[in-house]
Amino acid sequence: MTDLTTTYLGLELRSPIVASASPLNGEPETARQVEDAGAAALVLPSLFEEEILSEEMQVGGVLEAGSEHHAEARSYFPTLDSFAGIGDRYLTTLERIKARSAIPVIASLNATTATGSWVRYAELLQDAGADAVELNLYHLAVDPHRTATDMEAADLELVAAVRSRLDVPLAVKLSPYYSAMANFAGKIVDAGADGLVLFNRFYQPDLDLDTLDVVPRVELSQPVELRLPLRWIAILRPQLGPEVSLAASSGVHSGTDVVKALLVGADVAMTTSAVLRHGPARLEVIEAELRAWLVANDYESVRQLQGSANHATAGDPAAFERTNYLKTLHSWTGAQEGFESPG
Numbered sequence: 001m002t003d004l005t006t007t008y009l010g011l012e013l014r015s016p017i018v019a020s021a022s023p024l025n026g027e028p029e030t031a032r033q034v035e036d037a038g039a040a041a042l043v044l045p046s047l048f049e050e051e052i053l054s055e056e057m058q059v060g061g062v063l064e065a066g067s068e069h070h071a072e073a074r075s076y077f078p079t080l081d082s083f084a085g086i087g088d089r090y091l092t093t094l095e096r097i098k099a100r101s102a103i104p105v106i107a108s109l110n111a112t113t114a115t116g117s118w119v120r121y122a123e124l125l126q127d128a129g130a131d132a133v134e135l136n137l138y139h140l141a142v143d144p145h146r147t148a149t150d151m152e153a154a155d156l157e158l159v160a161a162v163r164s165r166l167d168v169p170l171a172v173k174l175s176p177y178y179s180a181m182a183n184f185a186g187k188i189v190d191a192g193a194d195g196l197v198l199f200n201r202f203y204q205p206d207l208d209l210d211t212l213d214v215v216p217r218v219e220l221s222q223p224v225e226l227r228l229p230l231r232w233i234a235i236l237r238p239q240l241g242p243e244v245s246l247a248a249s250s251g252v253h254s255g256t257d258v259v260k261a262l263l264v265g266a267d268v269a270m271t272t273s274a275v276l277r278h279g280p281a282r283l284e285v286i287e288a289e290l291r292a293w294l295v296a297n298d299y300e301s302v303r304q305l306q307g308s309a310n311h312a313t314a315g316d317p318a319a320f321e322r323t324n325y326l327k328t329l330h331s332w333t334g335a336q337e338g339f340e341s342p343g
């Protein structure tokens with residue numbers, strides 16, 4: 001029997017296939033289906049800093065609204081305890097999902113500022129049973145007065161602030177748009193991350209030409225998007241060492257995608273779009289494909305496969321990438337488009 005077990009963030013998992021943050025994982029009923037279909041762990045959708053702060057402002061508003069009324073009238077206003085906002089609902093859902101799950105449940109925070117009362121939620125997630133916390137750093141560098149160094153320093157402060165609240169492991173989900181990824185990834189680990197999730201997908205809003213409104217649009221990913229995490233995990237695995245967990249996220253749709261992620265050194269491969277497109281049962285297919293590939297290629301275990309094709313074998317990763325780039329450009333023949341290139 002092929003051994004699919006792996007370790008991620010110090011958690012022992014039955015396989016390397018993890019259900020990354022998605023709406024399905026945020027409802028006890030559908031989270032159960034995701035687990036039953038074979039997810040080795042699941043990540044809840046994110047609780048956003050903005051949601052926590054706006055909830056606190058509403059609570060403040062409610063209490064203040066009552067303050068000018070006399071005591072009897074004030075009893076008509078909801079008390080702080082009865083105000084179950086987004087944060088409370090998130091914690092309750094986490095508790096319910098955790099109580100019914102046999103697999104690790106990872107809670108997710110999405111934030112941009114290190115100061116602020118929202119940081120206490122890291123601890124609350126842990127108290128509600130989260131086996132680990134994933135911190136999603138999602139922001140755009142739109143301020144022309146802030147340098148890359150300023151932005152990175154703020155992110156590192158944020159990671160350290162969340163780390164200081166936690167005893168459970170912390171993963172940080174990054175975007176691919178940092179200017180010096182290898183350096184920054186190391187600093188995130190130094191700031192207290194036990195693992196990195198590579199990468200966050202950025203959703204580009206569209207324009208509605210009838211209303212001239214900005215329209216939010218979620219496009220599910222395509223398998224080709226896996227190449228970006230593959231490249232960076234291959235580069236980072238030897239640099240960060242085996243003790244730092246790495247998760248591939250973006251474009252994992254099949255068992256062979258999982259194989260590729262493991263080959264370059266990922267501990268787990270995360271998937272959302274494939275599950276949203278085909279339903280939780282897609283996880284069973286992915287696992288069966290992974291198992292079949294391992295058997296066909298004489299691997300006894302996932303651990304045997306992990307990291308056998310990363311940059312540890314290339315003496316100079318930058319030169320390796322340049323050579324690859326050149327080879328890729330020269331590999332174009334036009335045959336795919338139905339005509340031959342000149343010469």
Ligand SMILES: Cc1cc2nc3c(=O)[nH]c(=O)nc-3n(C[C@H](O)[C@H](O)[C@H](O)COP(=O)(O)O)c2cc1C
Pocket residue numbers: 020021022023044045046047108110136173199200201218219220221222225249250251252270271272273274276
């Ligand atoms: C509808 C939808 C909701 C998502 N919600 C979250 C979220 O709350 N937090 C988060 O970190 N990522 C979220 N993601 C991103 C996914 O977790 C994942 O990183 C991304 O979709 C890339 O993986 P995929 O190619 O397997 O879809 C969401 C993705 C989709 C499609």
